[in-house]
Amino acid sequence: MSWLIYTIGLYAFLWWFIDNFKSLFQIAWNLLVSFLQPKNNVPLNEKYGNWAVVTGSTDGIGKEYAKQLAHRGVNVVLIARNESKLATVAREIESLYPVQTKILVTDFTNGREIYNNIKYTLSTVPVGILVNNVGQMYEFPEELGKVSDDLIYNMILTNVTAVTMMTRLVVNDMKQRQKGIIVNVSSAMALQPTPLLSVYAASKVYVKSFTLALRHECKPYGIDVQLLSPYFVRTKLNNFSTSLMAGGLFIPDAETYVRSAISTLGKSDETTGYWPHAIQFAFLKMLPVTFRTMMIESLANRFRAEYFLQQQQNRF
Numbered sequence: 248m249s250w251l252i253y254t255i256g257l258y259a260f261l262w263w264f265i266d267n268f269k270s271l272f273q274i275a276w277n278l279l280v281s282f283l284q285p286k287n288n289v290p291l292n293e294k295y296g297n298w299a300v301v302t303g304s305t306d307g308i309g310k311e312y313a314k315q316l317a318h319r320g321v322n323v324v325l326i327a328r329n330e331s332k333l334a335t336v337a338r339e340i341e342s343l344y345p346v347q348t349k350i351l352v353t354d355f356t357n358g359r360e361i362y363n364n365i366k367y368t369l370s371t372v373p374v375g376i377l378v379n380n381v382g383q384m385y386e387f388p389e390e391l392g393k394v395s396d397d398l399i400y401n402m403i404l405t406n407v408t409a410v411t412m413m414t415r416l417v418v419n420d421m422k423q424r425q426k427g428i429i430v431n432v433s434s435a436m437a438l439q440p441t442p443l444l445s446v447y448a449a450s451k452v453y454v455k456s457f458t459l460a461l462r463h464e465c466k467p468y469g470i471d472v473q474l475l476s477p478y479f480v481r482t483k484l485n486n487f488s489t490s491l492m493a494g495g496l497f498i499p500d501a502e503t504y505v506r507s508a509i510s511t512l513g514k515s516d517e518t519t520g521y522w523p524h525a526i527q528f529a530f531l532k533m534l535p536v537t538f539r540t541m542m543i544e545s546l547a548n549r550f551r552a553e554y555f556l557q558q559q560q561n562r563f
Contacts, residue, residue, distance in 0.1 A: 296375020303381030305332035307482030311505035387487035387554035388443035406450035443547035
């Protein structure tokens with residue numbers, strides 16, 4: 248019996264070590280990629296094509312991806328639901344960089360019909376880069392039974408359906424051209440269950456599983472598929488928390504984060520996109536999932552308290 252216990256223990260240790268070695272390797276890889284000189288890289292428009300599509304491109308990470316891609320000479324199709332914001336971002340990009348932009352007003356909560364219009368618009372655009380960034384978050388951390396039906400339904404349409412259907416619209420054309428890259432923005436919340444943000448975290452688990460499977464499907468066609476899993480970034484999605492909006496080394500603004508993340512395109516299939524986030528990922532990955540869940544629940548309760556404090560202060 249003792250040899251059996253020893254064998255099981257050794258097997259468990261080896262499995263833990265190998266699994267976490269991948270996390271440590273990710274830190275080293277993110278650090279290496281962060282310091283690579285752009286002059287040694289193949290330009291993105293040469294490697295993947297002259298056009299990119301970025302969803303959720305009027306704010307935060309999506310807007311910065313559009314700007315950074317334009318900075319690298321890639322034309323951009325901007326997709327979001329606010330027409331005036333889209334026009335403003337398009338003008339800003341074209342005033343800064345010698346590229347073309349197209350805008351496509353789309354509300355991803357409007358169901359299946361919207362994809363016919365997107366398909367028609369993109370039929371004349373050779374999409375080489377797709378950034379599936381659009382996402383919806385809770386107004387503040389809350390128990391499932393207290394969250395509105397509309398918010399839950401819209402979150403699934405935005406976080407799950409959009410990434411799937413947008414990929415479906417461009418992947419066959421990429422296969423024909425034998426090149427392209429699809430970037431799916433998940434979240435580090437997919438690392439463990441996240442009480443009080445359960446639907447959002449679960450939707451990001453879907454993005455992770457979908458992306459990892461898609462990578463194997465696309466590899467024979469020369470298409471790169473990247474899973475991007477950031478920790479907290481200072482964007483309007485996190486307005487419920489004063490501590491998150493204060494920022495810091497581990498909570499960068501969108502520009503800092505994307506400047507790092509975009510340097511990993513074509514170099515890393517699965518990344519946090521930002522080396523301080525890779526350190527967080529490696530540390531947390533070594534902890535039991537039960538402990539990680541308890542930690543994230545404690546954080547969510549803290550953010551929830553910050554939200555209610557903000558509401559109380561705003562009343563005075």
